[in-house]
Amino acid sequence: MNAHAAWGHPLLLAQVLRPRRDGRSEVALRVDALGEPRRALALEQAIRALPGVQRVAILPAARRLRVVWDPQRLTLDALVERCAALRCPAQPLPHDDADGARAAELHDALKRLLVAGMCMMQVMAYALVIYIGAVDFVDFTTRGLFRWLGFLTTIPLVAYSARPFFTGAAQELRERRLGIHLPVALAVALVFLASAYNTLRGSGEVYFDSVSMFVFLLLVARYVELRARHRGNAQGDAAIDAAPLLAQRRGADGMLETVPALALRSGDRVHVAEGDTVPADGVLESASARLDEALLTGESRPVLRRCGDALVAGSVLLDGPIALRVERSGTDTTLARIGALAARARAARNFATASDRDIARFVARVLLLTALTTAGWLLVDPARAFDAALAVLVVACPCAFALTAPAAFTRALTTLARHGVLVTDGAALDRLARVDTALFDKTGTLGVPRLEPAGVEPLRGASREEALALAAALARESSHPLARALADAASRSGPLPHADHVEAVAGAGLRGTLAGRELRLGRADFALGHALAPDRQRDALLLADAEGAIAAFRVTERPRHDAQATLDALRTEGVAPCIASGDAPERVAALANMLGISDWRARQSPDDKLARLHELHALGHRVLAVGDGSNDAPVLAAADVSAALGGGTGLAQAQADLLLLDDRLGGLARARSVANEVRQIVAQGRRWSLVYNLCAVPFAAFGFVPPWLAGIGMSLSSLAVVLNALRAGRDDHGAPRQELHA
Template sequence: MNSYDAWAHPRLAAQVLRPRRDGHSEVALRVESLQGAQQVLRLEQAIHALPGVRGVSVDAPARRVRVVWDTQRTTLPSLLRAFASMRCAAQPLRSDSIDDTRTREAHDMLKRMLVAGMFAMQVMTFAFVIYIGVVDFVDFTTRGLFRWLSLMATLPVVFYSTNLFTAGALRELRERRLGINLPVALAVWLVFLASAVNTVRGSGEIYFDSVTMFVFLLLAGRYVELRARHRSGALGDAVIDSTPLLAERRRPDGTLETVPAIELLPGDCVHIAEGSTVPADGVLESARVQVDEALLTGESTPVTRQRGEPLAAGSVLLTGPAQLRVEQGGEATAVARIGALGARARLAREASLQRGDAELRRFVARVLMLTVVTAIGWLLVDPSKAFASAVAVLVIACPCAFALTAPAALTRALGVLAQRGVLVADSAALAALDRVDLAVLDKTGTLTVPHLDRQDIEVLREGDASPVLAMAAALARESSHPVAQAVAQAAAGLPLLRASDVLVTPGGGISGRIDGHEWRLGHAGFALRGMESRPDDRLWLADDTGALAAFRLREQPREDAQATLDALRAEGMDLAISSGDTATRVAAVARALGVDAWHAAQTPEGKLALLKQARERGCVTLAVGDGTNDVPVLAGADVSAALATGTEVAQAQADLLLLHGHLHGLVEARTIARQVQYVIAQGRRWSLGYNLCAVPFAALGLVPPWLAAIGMSLSSLAVVANAWRIGRQGDAEPALRA
């Protein structure tokens, strides 16, 4: 890890400190080792005890700590040393990562809820005196006083706590759509205004207790849903924050300089100390190290990397030091792309939830119509009961539980899947995944993992296999294709060669210049360019004079491929393999995995045509791939999934990203998707059933508004609590049977 004293440099400190108007400074810190409430409490107490510290905020799920303090009394290096003394080493984050949006949202909701709760209790106390008057005499002056006191105590609830729903209702009216906020705002304001008028008149019923309790319980349900959504988003923050801010770059004279990690360029040589985090994607130039790649693979078991093998940003160096040759830095690293996909997933989910669905709009329209019909009916029969009955119907039939069902279920599902290594880029994919009946899978890199042994290299000119392999690896390192990565890994320990003017041709191979000479690595048609007729499945290294070597790669199914396909088959899903590889190799893999339908020598257009044919037959399709040539089929499928080890463009097209590189994430996603649909259907059945039972009593004037508010709010809380069943063991089976 870099010396703490480096943070005393003004230019470095300026990147992480955010000045505040009160003269203090604020910093966001990544603390990887936060575990348990006791450790968090001890850390807060220790940091609070430092001179000049004004506030400490710990977000344990995101592994973030924010500190507000006077830098004149405690320097940034001293603050970092204090964290280290608590065995919680802290990594400062860029000042632009100090995002107050989530905190402000939670604090605003909490304040509104607390105001509503505090004044609701006060209004209930005042109402108690009025209720006593029903069974015992209370003089009219006293009752009038407490009616006015109730009105005054209700004002903060209506004009502050309810503003969230009022603003939402006005926005829905401007957009000419029916949403959840409209009936809530109507109920609150109608009841409040009618009660206020009756208070001024000195006669008639008042429902201030119903209004305040209704708002408090509804805000409590929304606060629970909000906290669940924020907790789900914390995983994305943890991924984004994983790469360090500083790096030690080696100068041409061999000395080290501390630089911002975002300024690292391809070709830079970086020194990584033992226990530090890898700051950029690159190639290891040291002989041998052990790294923890749990962030990208989900596996806590240390991985051994040797010279020439890739290191990913965000990995932790367990043995060291090590030298890294940078290939990708800043926002181009794999972990940064995953973080960006996580952000895209959250934005897509929030946008889809804000738009609402047609079913909710119909529900709101029916509630409003039923309220109007109830009011008209009582005006014809007994006008004195029209208002109370209409309000009771409006409150008890308010579609809060109906509207909260989908957001609560999706929030829980996305959090559970993220913890299990499946990042959902489009929440709509979960609804389609439940209905998928055909999965079309790529072979190389998806179902199988290529492997190259040095004895499988045939050198066609004079010379040893090692120099030839080093040349092939120089080209292979420029591609993320699994075959190329297998060649690069086979060259571990050999001298590093650099390729320039590299061009990757999807479905063909890689071309580039090594020591001023142009070479091609790929299939026979690409590498040999018709100079020799050798139609086989080997990988060729050639130049303009002919072939230099042939590489026979062996394929083996991924460890979890068989179990994953068996599980998908057991759920009634048909399987097909569509690959650009030769028929012999595709058939062998299909046989080994028990897949009857397979298609070989497929171009991207051919794969897409197969998918379209399946969709014309009425199939709901799932496409799984990892390469650039899979992009059309990923974009054309109803649901698409890509492995995190695949190309960036494939990841960008995928609805699901399998972060751990394990196909079993598909089974996890399918199971969770079915549970989501079950919970949503269950919640909406409960909401409809509750309304069918309760609304007739409310319409007949048998349910007072305060009781309607309790029933509606409790049903909303029940829906949110029910969503937390998703992903819990023991609850999956009912969902699957439903």
């Protein structure tokens, strides 16, 4: 089948189509042409004209197109073929099963927040009339009417918007643990019921405004944190983006056919073109191949595989084409197993933090005080028991715990986002403030390939600049990482000459013609045309012509420009750095020495990195894991807190608690500083809560504080801790950004 018809295969449809509850289908398409406004507009109009299309959404920055249509009137292969006919090739993307659940969760939270906001504004307006009536500017009948209006308006807020607190409290009771939902639910329910009872009997105080404000503030904090977390998880929770969906299988007649990668079976022979991704684990049948496995194994340089060597799915073929005999496909590939390992590690992660224990103790004390107050007044004056118990519950309601942490975290998340750090899990900041060890990947995280001026060694008839320009004329035609390092170094010196007939020779290098002069760049034996080369040149890239070597280039791995400053800042904060890398020992040791890191390990597989993390945990350390590749996903998922670079793989980002969107390590030091500040602010809120309760609870328990005054105290206490929490993450706190990014 051709590439378009292949999208009608059931296996592919199951991977890319997301069924909707209305019976329609939705697909996400990667369309590079969306970067051109005219072509994007033409494509949108053409798709909207197709039969059955209901909605088209374009995301130009992400080069993505989302289409919702009736599958009875339009097929996916017809949609892809229509895009190709418009010279806008479209690549369907695998759907994430969690996408629908996350979207539904966020939509539900937004609806509850909007209902709470509208009800709160109405109730506050009605309460104003009641307060005015307290000084006899409004007659009793009018005050009674507005009490009823407040009651009716609060019903949807309590029954719908506050429902998550009630369901959370019910879950806490089922699990036999004390959490923040239980006192919040009790306070909301009892305050509402007491106000409703007083409204029905026409006397007593009502607190509809207090309960509506309390619910609204809590929902605001919950929604902002939920949205930040979902944005961070948008990369997906599996390694689906790294593995191709289609493969070129060679049939019995020797012809190539396009089939789903999931349809490959052991023994199938697959054709992989240069620049394509290997679709399955298998054995190389061609003479040799050079592949980029950096995102899978941690190797900083492309690896050379020869006939009979094993290839892993997700590797990018740099020199091709090649023939591959399939051994494992689908969920049995190495890449899929790494993703499954990361998922299991994250599912098994359980954080019983000191904060949770403190909240449980606080809630237990509030409930105990409420019960003792009720029992005492039942013995002394049963008529006052309910009001006194309600006053204690309201005045001692753990607002500091309910509002300080969400407000501080929300403020911190916003500040960090402005500085290129996206926190996908709000609780990660609390854990980040407690870490004492940072476990780094090396390749792509701490170090980047780079050609230093000293790495250019002219050998004959050319200056350093001339030799680098000649080599870059060939190198810029290749996507090889070492070639890119040469081209980047030369581009800083000015325009480059143009080479003709540049050809990549698999596993050897590049050759081409410049002004009639044939040049070769690559391995010494290839460049010189024979197997022998001076020992000092065998590990270098050589540029040569027909007369011999022109220059040697030694590309080294250098630390990221902000790596040293970040490590120094972390050390100042009491965080000790260490390295676990899949790269060769000599390269890991070299970079570790440059950065002053004595604790390092090389040739680490994903399982080895996870075992290293468990060793650190066994020694009592709290660990921050930092990486960028799919091989880092398991350790990122299992660490106390994890961070991934914005240029890393989707799998690594999906498992990370923090995303460094601008690819700068300096965000780690800023995040650590903000986390410490948030922790201090939360501690201040707890101290304030303790002092407030010690002062107010005795008066409420002895009947000197009526419920309405307790409500005012609760509101003022909430306002105080929220204002204090808004200091978190201010730009004048924490490590200076310009210093870390220098």
